[in-house]
Amino acid sequence: MIETAPPKPVAPTRADSRPLYVELADSLQHLVEQGTLRPGHRVPSVRIMSRQRDVSIATVLQAYTVLENRGFLEARPQSGYYVRPRPPSLAPEPRMAKPMAKPSYVGVNDLTAEVMDYAQNADYIPFGSACPHHSLFPTKKLARILGSVARRDPALLVRSSLNRGYEPLAREIARRYLQAGVPLAHDELVVSTGCTEALNLCLRAVTKPGDTVAIETPAYFGFLEIIQSLNLRALEIPTSSREGMCLDALRTAIEQNDIKAVMVMPGLHNPLGSVMPDEKKQRLYDLLCEYDLPVIEDDIYGDTHFGEVRPKPLKAWDKDGRVLLCSSFGKTLAPGFHVGWTAPGRYLERVRRLKFTNTMGTPLVLQKAIAEFLRDGGYDHHLRSLRRAYHQDLHLFAQGMQKYFPEGTRYSRPQGGNFIWVELPAKVDALRLRKDALNKRINIAPGSLFTLKDRYKHCLRMSCSVPWSDEIDAALRTLGDLIKQQL
Amino acid sequence: MIETAPPKPVAPTRADSRPLYVELADSLQHLVEQGTLRPGHRVPSVRIMSRQRDVSIATVLQAYTVLENRGFLEARPQSGYYVRPRPPSLAPEPRMAKPMAKPSYVGVNDLTAEVMDYAQNADYIPFGSACPHHSLFPTKKLARILGSVARRDPALLVRSSLNRGYEPLAREIARRYLQAGVPLAHDELVVSTGCTEALNLCLRAVTKPGDTVAIETPAYFGFLEIIQSLNLRALEIPTSSREGMCLDALRTAIEQNDIKAVMVMPGLHNPLGSVMPDEKKQRLYDLLCEYDLPVIEDDIYGDTHFGEVRPKPLKAWDKDGRVLLCSSFGKTLAPGFHVGWTAPGRYLERVRRLKFTNTMGTPLVLQKAIAEFLRDGGYDHHLRSLRRAYHQDLHLFAQGMQKYFPEGTRYSRPQGGNFIWVELPAKVDALRLRKDALNKRINIAPGSLFTLKDRYKHCLRMSCSVPWSDEIDAALRTLGDLIKQQL
Numbered sequence: 001m002i003e004t005a006p007p008k009p010v011a012p013t014r015a016d017s018r019p020l021y022v023e024l025a026d027s028l029q030h031l032v033e034q035g036t037l038r039p040g041h042r043v044p045s046v047r048i049m050s051r052q053r054d055v056s057i058a059t060v061l062q063a064y065t066v067l068e069n070r071g072f073l074e075a076r077p078q079s080g081y082y083v084r085p086r087p088p089s090l091a092p093e094p095r096m097a098k099p100m101a102k103p104s105y106v107g108v109n110d111l112t113a114e115v116m117d118y119a120q121n122a123d124y125i126p127f128g129s130a131c132p133h134h135s136l137f138p139t140k141k142l143a144r145i146l147g148s149v150a151r152r153d154p155a156l157l158v159r160s161s162l163n164r165g166y167e168p169l170a171r172e173i174a175r176r177y178l179q180a181g182v183p184l185a186h187d188e189l190v191v192s193t194g195c196t197e198a199l200n201l202c203l204r205a206v207t208k209p210g211d212t213v214a215i216e217t218p219a220y221f222g223f224l225e226i227i228q229s230l231n232l233r234a235l236e237i238p239t240s241s242r243e244g245m246c247l248d249a250l251r252t253a254i255e256q257n258d259i260k261a262v263m264v265m266p267g268l269h270n271p272l273g274s275v276m277p278d279e280k281k282q283r284l285y286d287l288l289c290e291y292d293l294p295v296i297e298d299d300i301y302g303d304t305h306f307g308e309v310r311p312k313p314l315k316a317w318d319k320d321g322r323v324l325l326c327s328s329f330g331k332t333l334a335p336g337f338h339v340g341w342t343a344p345g346r347y348l349e350r351v352r353r354l355k356f357t358n359t360m361g362t363p364l365v366l367q368k369a370i371a372e373f374l375r376d377g378g379y380d381h382h383l384r385s386l387r388r389a390y391h392q393d394l395h396l397f398a399q400g401m402q403k404y405f406p407e408g409t410r411y412s413r414p415q416g417g418n419f420i421w422v423e424l425p426a427k428v429d430a431l432r433l434r435k436d437a438l439n440k441r442i443n444i445a446p447g448s449l450f451t452l453k454d455r456y457k458h459c460l461r462m463s464c465s466v467p468w469s470d471e472i473d474a475a476l477r478t479l480g481d482l483i484k485q486q487l
Numbered sequence: 488m489i490e491t492a493p494p495k496p497v498a499p500t501r502a503d504s505r506p507l508y509v510e511l512a513d514s515l516q517h518l519v520e521q522g523t524l525r526p527g528h529r530v531p532s533v534r535i536m537s538r539q540r541d542v543s544i545a546t547v548l549q550a551y552t553v554l555e556n557r558g559f560l561e562a563r564p565q566s567g568y569y570v571r572p573r574p575p576s577l578a579p580e581p582r583m584a585k586p587m588a589k590p591s592y593v594g595v596n597d598l599t600a601e602v603m604d605y606a607q608n609a610d611y612i613p614f615g616s617a618c619p620h621h622s623l624f625p626t627k628k629l630a631r632i633l634g635s636v637a638r639r640d641p642a643l644l645v646r647s648s649l650n651r652g653y654e655p656l657a658r659e660i661a662r663r664y665l666q667a668g669v670p671l672a673h674d675e676l677v678v679s680t681g682c683t684e685a686l687n688l689c690l691r692a693v694t695k696p697g698d699t700v701a702i703e704t705p706a707y708f709g710f711l712e713i714i715q716s717l718n719l720r721a722l723e724i725p726t727s728s729r730e731g732m733c734l735d736a737l738r739t740a741i742e743q744n745d746i747k748a749v750m751v752m753p754g755l756h757n758p759l760g761s762v763m764p765d766e767k768k769q770r771l772y773d774l775l776c777e778y779d780l781p782v783i784e785d786d787i788y789g790d791t792h793f794g795e796v797r798p799k800p801l802k803a804w805d806k807d808g809r810v811l812l813c814s815s816f817g818k819t820l821a822p823g824f825h826v827g828w829t830a831p832g833r834y835l836e837r838v839r840r841l842k843f844t845n846t847m848g849t850p851l852v853l854q855k856a857i858a859e860f861l862r863d864g865g866y867d868h869h870l871r872s873l874r875r876a877y878h879q880d881l882h883l884f885a886q887g888m889q890k891y892f893p894e895g896t897r898y899s900r901p902q903g904g905n906f907i908w909v910e911l912p913a914k915v916d917a918l919r920l921r922k923d924a925l926n927k928r929i930n931i932a933p934g935s936l937f938t939l940k941d942r943y944k945h946c947l948r949m950s951c952s953v954p955w956s957d958e959i960d961a962a963l964r965t966l967g968d969l970i971k972q973q974l
Binding site: 113116120131132134137139140142143144146147148150151154155156157158159160161164193194196197200204208209222225226228229231330334335336337338352353354356357358359360361362363364365366 | 600603607618619621624626627629630631633634635637638641642643644645646647648651680681683684687691695696709712713715716718817821822823824825839840841843844845846847848849850851852853
């Protein structure tokens, strides 16, 4: 499974620094990698392994779940755990960018709009858009809940929430963060029109037009569009496809420029799929304190992680309210509801006021429907299936690319989400590839969307936003052929 | 009926310049005013009047409807038309402000947030907020349609509309504008998160931070908040409670300042309730062409007019795309949906792009529910009842104020909406009145909310946002007593 890299364990429990179940999982993984346990082999039962290794049954179960998530084992009902077919040999990972000397105003071209337009056109294979397929969501249950909420409380349809969110929803969100290691009170949250509005409000709360914001590179193209639209400047900080933003480069950038805020996705990064290790999050937070900078954290993919433990948001380290956490249900439950939120720390009042001036409120009927789904609808169960579906589809997707794309292509190892960052051989022109692909009714997102500079011209963010099928396989082959024609 | 002033007829049909039915209505009104027809009198039946005046039955029916709308007649089912109780003698109207010398950055105080907060508190009489009461809306039918849309098309819940609106809704909106005299194609519209987002996007499309925008005074406080939040400056132009913005003052302001855009509510003004006459709209448009300025038009109250003909938006005169029309269903159908729109003329692409960066999309399920209500739900019928309810409640509200408020108070004559602009005797301090009123659990909106300057300290916008009741009557008396204590 090329795209899985297990997150670091949350807290060390022993001298070994790994929890017992991770230690057990690692040792079994080693046996698989060495060929001692081969694909199709049944691994010892939980009970036997517990006796063999002298650990509790719970520990063995956790270890097996870890290995399932890492793609090494699969559970077969009433039969036990089996070693999965071997992952292909690992292709190299993409390289990190060079630092950028000067901040610049963002000159986003019309390509973003074009890629998004094609993403809405069902006639095109949607490799360009990370909007997940509707079959992955519990739409019928959600529709039932929405209808029921509206019927039971029709006055909700004509009541404006103004800039306060619907309190029961805020409580559910806060409760979930508590589980993820972020203690938050419900009244520290502002409900927004999706994560996009949350990012806008937070950026506007901490900057003035003309200010410079440090961002990752490659960066989610929405960041670039938002920064441009607010008349801000951006400074790109090299970011590793394994561990997130390079902190040395960030420190240098802060020292050499008048940076007013940092905007990052340390939880799960778009487009790289990287998760910043916890100790690095601590160092990032310390650095921000040292230079007294606010940081806007986009955690929209946090709940789509493949590992056994949800990546902790940077907000978990926040002691003085400098982290403005933003997210939404757009990738996990109801993309069409556009219900998001922010926990903007010490900027709460400013963000609330901006919410009022920007869109006034967010539809209460949708907020209540989500709150009821979270409370009674089996959201955790749904999230587990969703993560499994993302993970499995992405695995097949990665295998497909490695089969059809030329040697020398590099791939990120996403730890969640539904996209892979692909670095093609340097000779490939991704913009030309885009035109050729459109002629074959394939929509792709070229690397230049994800930067302000002349970078990533041979890169792509490949989104696996539809369930795997022969059609997807064929489209990957077609794309591979188009790439090879350029070599 | 103090607050009714009939709009000008749309198009002259004869030498008299008034359509036949208006001429008939005017002549009957004269008979009422002269006392020939007295309150409680039954007027001649439609058939008899048609023979008496030698006009068609349709003309008589139109004339009677006009007089009903003007508040002179009332229809009693299966009985005919009767003269209504006489309106009280007219109190004077508010005076127009002096022009402002220099544009200024908006320093909105926390009062707006406070007034809005109390507006959401059901323990307070809501004279401060123009959010209409839920009993005025077809909430059950809307809930049924929403539930049905979600059930029939659950995939809608997870599809993002991105920055295009839902086409069938855009077509319904365009069709309605056509009826109101504004030819618009559906693809000239951008659907937004309420009128508030539409105003934001349009302002951002035509200005840069630091620019100056000319606005009416008094102005809707939301305008001031938005202008502040976008780092713009505002220049207040005196505005008549009868005819809207003073064009001579606007011309002078344009000549003496570097104004980049104008933001107005000529259709139906908040807080004055005024409608700019059509010939003045033409002159306003000509003035904007002369100085090549864009204008943002907020038409949110247009459909709540009391007269027989909907006030034409300024957009009806737009030949070169300089009018950015904004509105929503927030005052007429579904305040809680936050579904609005803009027809931004030549700035269409820019506004679309800004919509994407600001909130990405607007929930499709809500857009579709509204589209179906507009198509099949009897929206026109609902609008007629809503207007009648607004009109009648406001009439009682005005009578109540005149009964309890001191002599020397001036009142605007709203031609729609659910509020009256009140100028109290100069000695009254509206901020002190607000504190006293809050102690009595009454929330009011003091005049200073509606300006940047030291103006309107003795003014109020009085909203009649709940149906008339003894409680409202008592609250008006209490407020009147508090005012008199200050004299």
